[in-house]
Amino acid sequence: MPTAPRVSIVIPLFNDAETIEAALESCLAQTLAEVEIICVDDASTDDTADVVERFRERDSRVRLLHQPHNLTALQARRAGVIEATAPHVLFLDGDDELLPDAAQKALAAATRHDADLVGFGTEVVTPDGRIVGGYQKRLAPQRAALSGTGVLGGLFPPGEPAQGQLWRFLFRTAVVRKAYELVPTDLALPRVNDLPLLFLVAALANSYVSIDDRLYRYHYGRGGSGQAVETLDQAYFYADAIRSIDSIESAVRSIARTRSNPALLLDAYDSARLSIIGHVLSHLLAHTAQHLVDDVLAHLNTCAPPVDLVLAAARFHPETFSALKRRSAPVELGAAPVHSVMLTTRSLTTGGVSNVLLTQAAYLRQAGYRVLIVARRFDSNRNLVPEGVEFIEMVGRGLPERLTEWAAICRSRAVDVIIDHQVMYSRDWPEYALTARALGVPTIGWLHSFAGRPTYDGSGMHGLLKESLPLLATTVALSPLDVAFWKLRGVTRSVYLPNPPSPLMLESKGEALASRRPGGRIELLWYGRLDDRTKRVTDLIDVAHELRRLSLDFHITVIGPDGGDLTSDRFNELARARHLDGFIEAVGEKRGQKLIDAIDGAQAFVTTSVIEGYQLTIVEAQARGLPVFMYELPWLMVVQGNAGVVSVPQGDAAALACQVAAVFASDERYGQLSVASLVAAERARSYDFAHLYEQLITGSLPSQYSPVPTLEQAQTLLDWTIFYADQHTGPRADSTARRRDGHGTGRGRSAADSQRGGSSFKQHFWQRAQPVGRSLLQVFPALRPLAQRVKAMLTVGR
Structure with missing residues (x-):
């Protein structure tokens, strides 16, 4: 009497006539004799069934089932599992083989540990017999033992590429049948037909063990994987893998409803799904003929929501971002009504970028919009958030988590438009804009510095900006010259807008009077952040040196927090080294009324910046009636047509000192400058900012804000x-570096130069x-x- 099978080997077959003989020989050569080999012919059109039939006549352990029409390997395996009589099952593809002791060793481990699944290693060989070590290593079991919900988490860990090869495991037959009960009987999956079943089995299993032995021989390159994609039909075939993982979503959610912590299961599924999407995206972008790529991406956008392509790229295949940025469909401003606006930056502080953002938020609220502020990093000052404005500080770690969180915020808050204030300062802003774009949300980028800033910094940002600014619905710069720069760089959707007035400017409206030239010591003021690289604060020491040489009675007060390359103490040390103590002093930071009192106690504002985007301090000082002396920055909107400003060539401290001396020698000239400063400040306050921002977010700004270069x-x-x-x-x-270290000559540009x-x-x-x-x-x-x-x-x- 024949012995009952202890392991059923199920082989789905479709046109495998050339390889099935070797596969069957490997089954019959098993050291465990109590096996049954169930071949399921999935309506082959070659001699596959005839080859199997000859083996069946030779050995009664071989069985042959026929599918009436092709239902793909998913359903062929189901037919084999239903017919299986053994308590455990192995799966074998028709073009691979089992190693001789595969059934015996896998069954021994399952019996010893009473395991629902047993994992084992795989031997990977090329057509010429070489071992593919890297792939072989990736297919090796990664966990020794798992139990309960840990089985799914161990086999499909969130954040790691999903692997679903059924032939790497021995299964308890009852668990596989239970999983198949959740799969529709008419579901056909031409691509990735094994991973969905393995995921469901892992979700239902209670125990898993693994052994190090390699029990399966996989023939690398025999299937369709890794081939060039030269037609759209081929691309559609590869893309069908997304439908495969989507096909079990309802089954996964059904299992989740029975769990006390469904999030573990759902997170694992979402990760596996994004892994498949990312793999498909990466493969098609790498192997598709270039003239087909746009059509292929369009098709992928029908297979999965566009935002899922972006999130899959972020988590698993960031190398695909470049193609997604270049080829994603634009979202135009004004295409849909705007109700909700998101403003975003790194974190909320008292700095210039945050001040602009917060004032914008107030104006947008005034215009009737729902406003949300999102900080992409921690450490924000929540007390700065205007009344009626929602604030969110993101908590995700790593770009993939943050983009997922970003997408969730956009969806949950029904965001219609985003204004991003980090475009000039962040290298990952394009990924946020791409994510929003995939959701149909346009992003406006607000550039807070002159377009030449990356050149000055040597930051390499120009390449990133040129490649990525087209992702934006609009790029907002701060001057017509900036617009010319970006349009000459090919960024056609560029506009300029003035920055909004600061609270100090608004508080000064109708309050300050024209300043009067002092009869005694001249009080000069500089305030801002002590950033010597961009604001050239130590040039003030050169200016003081020249003023003293001109025998003026003066004092320069330097106000502001320490910067990354200069502190108040270091500044004062440099001044003392030039014997200028008593003439110039850095006094640290002042805010609120103390800053206003300091401005009102001065007769002129001096600025030595080498690069700025807007320089609000100029109009703040002018709002208190102070004339301004500065190095030329001709693109600045606040200095154009501003008769209260006196400028000299960049770096010419001697010329700056001479201009101060000349102005303070004339009551009339000083008075003219003071009155002109008040006029300029009023002009800077006079814009209808709420209306301008409404025009911006609805795409209806007049053409004057986007001039032709x-x-x-x-x-x-x-x-x-x-x-x-x-x-x-x-x-x-x-x-500059030498002077900062105290080794400079201490001389400004000569008068002849000026x-x-x-x-x-x-x-x-x-x-x-x-x-x-x-x-x-x-x-x-x-x-x-x-x-x-x-x-x-x-x-x-x-």
Whole structure:
């Protein structure tokens, strides 16, 4: 009497005539004799069934079942499991083999531990017999033993690529049958038909063990994986893997309803699903003929929500981000009504970026919108949030978690438009914009510094900005010259808007009077953050040196918190080293009324910044009636047409001191500047900001805010780009560092230099441009045809 089978080996077959013989020989060679081999022919059109039939005649342990029509391996395995008589089952594909002791060793482990699943290793070989060690290692069991809900968590750990090969396990037959009860009998899955079943089995299983032995021989390259995708039909076939994982969602949720902690199961499923989506996306982008990629991405957007493609890329295949950014469909402003606006930054502080954001929030509330502020990092000052504005501080760790959280916020708060204030300062903002774009939410990027800032910093941000700014519905800069820069870089959806007034400016409305020239000591004021790299605070020491040389009775007060490269104590040390103590002093930070009192106690504001985006301190000082003396920053909106400002060439401390001396020598000139300052401050306050922001978020800004670049602007941008490249790499950078260390000469630019004017400026900086010419043309590729013409103009008279 034949012995009852202890292991059933189920083999789904479709057109495997060339390989099934080796597969069956490996089954019959098992050291465990008590096996049954159930072959399920899934309506093959070749001789597969005939080959199996010859083996069946040879050995009664071989059985052959016929599917009436092709239902894919998912249903062929079901038919085999239903017919199985053994308490445990192994799965074998028709083009692979089992090692001789596979059934015996796997069954021994299952019996010893009473396990629902037994994991084992796999031997991976190429057609010429070589071992594929890397893949073989990835297929090896990663956990020794698991129990309860830990089985699913161990086999499908959230955040790790999902693997679903059924042939890496021995199963308790009853558990597999229970899993199949949750799968529709008519479900056909041409791609990834094993992972859905394995996931359900892992969710239902109570115990798992593994052994290190390699019991399965997998023939790498025999299937369709890794092949080039040259037709849309091939792409659709690969993309069908997404439908496979989606097909068990209702079953997963059904199991979850029976669990005390369903989140564990649902998180594992969501991760496995994103893993499959990410794998499909990566494979198709890597292997699809380029002329088909747009159509393939369009199809993928029908297979899964576009935001899931982005989240899958973030978690599992970040190398696909570049293609998604380039090829995702734009979301236009004004395409849908706007009710809810999100403003976002790194964290809420008392700094300039946060002040702009908070004032915007108040104006948008005034215009009738729901406003949400989201900080993408921790450490925000929640007390700054305006009344009626919701605030969220994100808690996710790592970009994949944060993007998932970002998408959830956009959905739950029904966000219609996003204004991102970190575009100039963050390298991951494009991923947030891409996520929002996938949800149909347009993002507006607010640039808080002059477009030349990345050149000056040497940050390499220009490449990222050029590639990623097209993700934005609109890029908001702070001046027409900035708009020209970005449009010349190919960012056509660029506009400029003034920054909103600060509380100090609003409080000063109708309060300050024109300042009067003092009869005694001249009190000069500088305030801001002590950031010497961008604000050149230590240039004030040069200015003080020149003022003293001119025999003026003066004092310069420097107010502000310490910066990353300069402190008040260090500043005062440098001043003492130049014997200027008593003439200039850094006094630390002042806020509120103390700052206003300090401004009102001064007769002029001095600024030495080398680069700014808006420089609100200029109009704040002017709002209190102070004339302004500064290095030229001609793109600044606040200085254009501002008769209360006196500017000199960049870095020319001697010229700045001479202008201060000349103005304070004339009551009339000083009075004119003071009155003009008040006029300029009133102009800066006069915009209808609520209306401007409403026009911005609805895409209805007048064309005047998005001017066409001119040749004159292009020439100016060339000047300043060369200048900033020179500042980053040239002698000025070295001399600034030496002065900061106390080794500088302490002299500003000479009076002769200051008299040379704009022509000398252009000639000097064109000469300094030779080492950075290549990077300049990378920044402005649109200007290549004009390069020689502009060069000739700039170098005239050399």
